[in-house]
Amino acid sequence: MAEEVKVFGAWGSPFSRRVELALKIKGVKYEYIEEDVYGNKSPLLLKYNPVHKKIPVFLHNGKPIAESLVIVEYIEETWKGNPILPEDPYEKAMARFWAKFVDEKCLPALWTAGFSPENERAKAAEEACECLKTLESALNGKRFFGGDTVGLVDIAANFIGYWLRLIQEATGHDLLSAEKFPALFKWSDEFVSCSVVKDSLPPRDKLLAFFKARFAGAAQTNASN
Amino acid sequence: MGEENKVVLHGMWISPYSKRVELALKFKGIPFEYVEEDLQNKSPQLLQYNPVHKKVPVLVHNGKPIAESIVILEYIDETWKNQPRFLPQDPYKRAKVRFWTSFVQQQLCESLLTVIKTDGEVQQKAFGNLFEKLEVLEEGIKEIFPDGNPCIGNYNIGLLDLVMLSMFSPNNKIQEEVFGMKIIDPEKTPLIFSWLTVLHQLPLVKESTPPDDKVVAIFKFVRENALKSSLA
Numbered sequence: 232m233a234e235e236v237k238v239f240g241a242w243g244s245p246f247s248r249r250v251e252l253a254l255k256i257k258g259v260k261y262e263y264i265e266e267d268v269y270g271n272k273s274p275l276l277l278k279y280n281p282v283h284k285k286i287p288v289f290l291h292n293g294k295p296i297a298e299s300l301v302i303v304e305y306i307e308e309t310w311k312g313n314p315i316l317p318e319d320p321y322e323k324a325m326a327r328f329w330a331k332f333v334d335e336k337c338l339p340a341l342w343t344a345g346f347s348p349e350n351e352r353a354k355a356a357e358e359a360c361e362c363l364k365t366l367e368s369a370l371n372g373k374r375f376f377g378g379d380t381v382g383l384v385d386i387a388a389n390f391i392g393y394w395l396r397l398i399q400e401a402t403g404h405d406l407l408s409a410e411k412f413p414a415l416f417k418w419s420d421e422f423v424s425c426s427v428v429k430d431s432l433p434p435r436d437k438l439l440a441f442f443k444a445r446f447a448g449a450a451q452t453n454a455s456n
Numbered sequence: 457m458g459e460e461n462k463v464v465l466h467g468m469w470i471s472p473y474s475k476r477v478e479l480a481l482k483f484k485g486i487p488f489e490y491v492e493e494d495l496q497n498k499s500p501q502l503l504q505y506n507p508v509h510k511k512v513p514v515l516v517h518n519g520k521p522i523a524e525s526i527v528i529l530e531y532i533d534e535t536w537k538n539q540p541r542f543l544p545q546d547p548y549k550r551a552k553v554r555f556w557t558s559f560v561q562q563q564l565c566e567s568l569l570t571v572i573k574t575d576g577e578v579q580q581k582a583f584g585n586l587f588e589k590l591e592v593l594e595e596g597i598k599e600i601f602p603d604g605n606p607c608i609g610n611y612n613i614g615l616l617d618l619v620m621l622s623m624f625s626p627n628n629k630i631q632e633e634v635f636g637m638k639i640i641d642p643e644k645t646p647l648i649f650s651w652l653t654v655l656h657q658l659p660l661v662k663e664s665t666p667p668d669d670k671v672v673a674i675f676k677f678v679r680e681n682a683l684k685s686s687l688a
Binding site: 294 | 523526528547
């Protein structure tokens with residue numbers, strides 16, 4: 232019986248790319264459906280994620296799951312090869328702790344710092360850097376957060392590994408630099424050059440153009456306030 | 457035996473995050489030492505065990521600390537595999553539980569905290585937000601209680617139950633005293649109301665619930681402090 236695996240995502244979204252990365256690590260074939268998240272969400276998306284009406288949505292043999300990290304844990308539990316989480320319950324708890332930290336503290340702080348108005352930038356940048364410093368400590372000399380291979384925390388931190396560097400290029404404001412966070416900076420290079428990750432990233436030029444436009448738009452809004 | 461399975465919980469009596477871990481340990485029958493933290497004067501151990509957030513709860517198992525209540529609950533379930541199991545075996549059902557737990561934790565709790573800590577228009581808006589989300593949950597849990605009524609006999613307490621019951625209660629008396637209205641209204645969200653009623657009547661939960669007047673006092677204290685500091 233053929234297995235039906237589908238991902239509803241958006242090309243530039245780090246959240247749907249997390250799901251795609253997990254599937255690629257596991258070698259699971261899937262069908263990808265691009266959603267027009269800024270314009271017109273499909274009736275299927277709204278049916279499968281009525282609570283949040285967001286991507287990503289994962290469909291396995293007709294059964295939908297929403298929330299990227301919930302989906303990644305489901306993928307881990309369903310396809311057993313190439314594990315994303317350690318087996319030891321304590322190490323697993325540590326991975327979940329850091330994935331949560333990335334999702335709930337780092338990402339919002341980084342996004343705010345990237346696009347905040349001039350007068351708020353210094354404070355936002357300071358908070359974002361605090362997060363990066365703390366996150367860096369979790370690496371602890373390892374190549375990836377997951378050890379020798381990409382794991383849950385690396386997947387959760389995909390935004391920091393790839394999107395952040397492009398935001399920095401678009402805005403001219405550096406948060407993650409080799410000087411300030413050598414270990415984390417090195418990790419981001421390792422992350423994006425890892426073959427399974429490389430294949431699951433949005434095209435560089437397209438994403439950079441998107442961020443430049445967004446930054447210009449934010450600057451306009453901030454200037455007129 | 458001795459040090460082989462030493463469990464210490466650093467908590468605070470009114471913290472819902474701490475309460476859910478405390479109850480989890482009790483439901484699993486795991487012996488533990490409880491350390492009440494004074495959040496105005498956190499112990500050096502707490503700061504050492506949770507340097508990232510410096511918050512309760514922290515579970516220390518054989519000297520190894522874990523922070524973040526939901527991470528702790530999953531750890532407890534994976535380490536002590538006896539009943540009750542907090543998560544189902546089936547991966548899809550597990551995903552559903554995790555999805556709704558995340559919804560309650562991130563969306564409902566945030567709205568509730570805003571309601572507690574604000575007044576005037578901001579509070580009104582937060583109330584609206586909270587009730588909207590409670591309605592979404594009411595609809596969503598129909599798949600968990602397909603018969604429409606959670607029953608008390610042999611109730612297997614799970615992750616979502618622990619998170620929900622530590623944050624919300626069907627005790628309308630307290631809600632009316634603190635907020636002037638029902639938060640969990642048996643008419644607006646009947647399934648949530650009966651679910652919480654069942655949960656709060658479980659003996660282990662009942663015996664861990666502080667008396668009404670203490671709860672009202674702490675809510676009012678938190679609220680007054682929040683309003684004062686927002687004026688500063």
